[in-house]
Amino acid sequence: MNDKLDPQVLQALTTHGLVYKVFECDPNLADTAAFCEAYGFTLDQSANTIVVASRKVEPTRYVACVVLADSRLDVNKTVCKLMGIKRASFADGETTKNLTGMMIGGVTAVGVSDLPIYIDSRVMEQPEVIMGGGNRSSKLVLNP
Helix, strand or coil: HHHCCCCCHHHHHHHCCCEEEECCHHHHHCCCHHHHHHHHHCCEEEEEEEEEEECCCCCEEEEEEECCCCCCCHHHHHHHHHHHCCCEEECCCHHHHHHHHHCCCCCCCCCCCCCCEECCCCHHHCCCCCCCCCCCCECCCCHH
């Protein structure tokens, strides 16, 4: 089943010795709400990785943020403070794919190597979370 994961995600899992399970999914149901509804997961079990871009700062700076799907990412206060900037916004899909090498609906912090990664403490409190597998046809189930 490991062949279902994005190769860079699989390499990161192997390199860091992470324990995980692979959950195969229909690519048409990869977006969080549809996935959770179709496969019986709750939003507080699902961790989303979101790329955020600085605004009005040159060169543009990017970070990856991991939050539970039942949470809103506080871009304008918390993320800006962490980045040391005044304004930020969500990166668009094309930018996210270019920076992470992963498709929207499958982006995961696992395998991201060139961006700072901020993880909400609520994610780390979960006994198990489901995250993207780097593509739209797989998910990772792991202990944060």
